[in-house]
Amino acid sequence: MEKPLVISGVQHWFGEAEARKQVLYDIDLVVEKGSLTVLVGASGSGKTTLLTLAGCLRRLEAGSIRLLGQELYGASEEQLIACRRRLGFIFQAHNLHESLTAMENVRMGLEVHGVAAMRNWREACAHVLTSVGLSERLHYLPAKLSGGQKQRVAVARALIGNPEIVLADEPTAALDGESGLQVVSMLKRLGRERGTTTLMVTHDARILDRADRIVSLQDGRIIG
């Protein structure tokens, strides 16, 4: 059976011409289905770049990434959009829409899947928000939520569409220890129950303890 994420020979550069700088060198990585893989490394080591490449948020310039059976190198915009819809992305900053309530923000994660997915959207959105401990805050605008609560809304938005892979960029940075662990437990449970694969960038030592695999990057290379 094909692995959900197979990365091979990926290189990446930033900048143009003279200022062009290589940030990733010959990255090879295979992620197992249902596992929690953690990327660690100093800032500037290229871990977020790798995450955004795997999440179809950047175009692949060299190498190959097979995401859920789809080759990302040279993929069309339509293919990339189709891939993005099978992912759940949790950003470092919560990136919630300031004009939308918690429910509406989560709804945006469901609405992208079309009319069929929208049946019983209220129950679905309320359920996932409750599961991240926000049952009392369903109709709050982000401005009325704490940093940790906003991040939990963002987690709910990433999970509402039942993603096959969750990509998370320091999701627990804005969370206190307790709720950070709750989120990780949830992701691990999803891995066990639904085979949801998680690739996460984090510095959080408690999460490292619970990771199935830790991949360490340094200056754009995998060192372990």
Next chain:
Amino acid sequence: MSGFLEWLLGRLPVGWLQLVHNKARFASALAGVAFANILVFMQLGFFGALMGSVALPYQQMDADVLISSSDMNTLADAGPLPRQRLYEALAVNGVADATPLYYGKLDWKQADGTIRGLDVFGIDPAKPAFRFLRDNSKVKVLTLADHALIDIGTRNVVGDVLARIERGEPYAFEAKGRTLSVDGVFRIGGGFTTDGYLIVSDQTFLRLFPQRFAGAPNHVLVKAQPGVAARDLADRLSAVLPAYDSQARPVDVVTAREQAFQSTQRPVGMVFGFGIIIGTLVGSIIVYQVLATDVADHLKEYATFKAIGYRQGFFLGIVFEEAMVLAVAGFLPGVVISVLLYRLVAKATSLPLAMTMERPFIVLFGTLLMCGLSGLVATRRLARANPADLF
């Protein structure tokens, strides 16, 4: 409103929620769109007033076809025509009647020493050339020498002179070395080239303008027999009359030709024409600025939606949704304020400035179009960007 839009769009009305979230920005955006609307409405109003004031005297003519000199551009600049043409016209099949119209200009010195320019029509009192004279009891007075009727719409007349004339008090003033007695009123209304109109008999006209002579009126007004189309009659008359000195055209055609002449050949028409273009441009730029700023401010949110898997069409939809809300919500105050301004300017200038039935629809359609195009341009930046580069 939110519920209605959700039903209409079949999705969360993100654009609407985004607009009302920042009330101050929404208000200023609406003010911008309303201002752009007012700008265009005013220019259209001025242009419409020019067209309307050109048409005013024609609309009152008791005629179907107008015979004028072949070099005529405007009602006022038509050269004299041999009176012979009137008799030739009367012999044409389908002509019910024909009457001459003499055209001149004189200055009316007001009590305060300022001058009003009046356009003078010399008519045959037995066959009045204007519709409003049909049941005007004062027409008979014109048969007396040096008697006149005045346009009650004449601009900026000092004191209550017009009101007194209307009540039946004759008013005398000197012009062209003669004393004219004004005994009654009619209504045409001034335009861009004249403050108002004066009607005298052909005999009085020739006394006021001794260089003119009875054998050469400026126009001949022709009435068609019942059932004869003005266009057919004009063709028949054209076939008979010599083209080197005269032309016969239906009155509405003459009106349209003078309107075209005033708007394309005369400075005032071109100024207002350019005003409409500039107003549309300025309005478009305002709308574009509003939408482009909004897109720029929400780039992070849009990038997130793009990362989730939304297509470019979704963002276009949001911006169009905003554009349509702004276009409609800005249009309403725009049209109300414009109507009030029309009244104000019409009162101050005595020009026929008024809202027409079709103008609001034209402006609303134009606003929707400009808002839509602006939205299209404003979202272009989003189209090709990597979502990761937008955070």
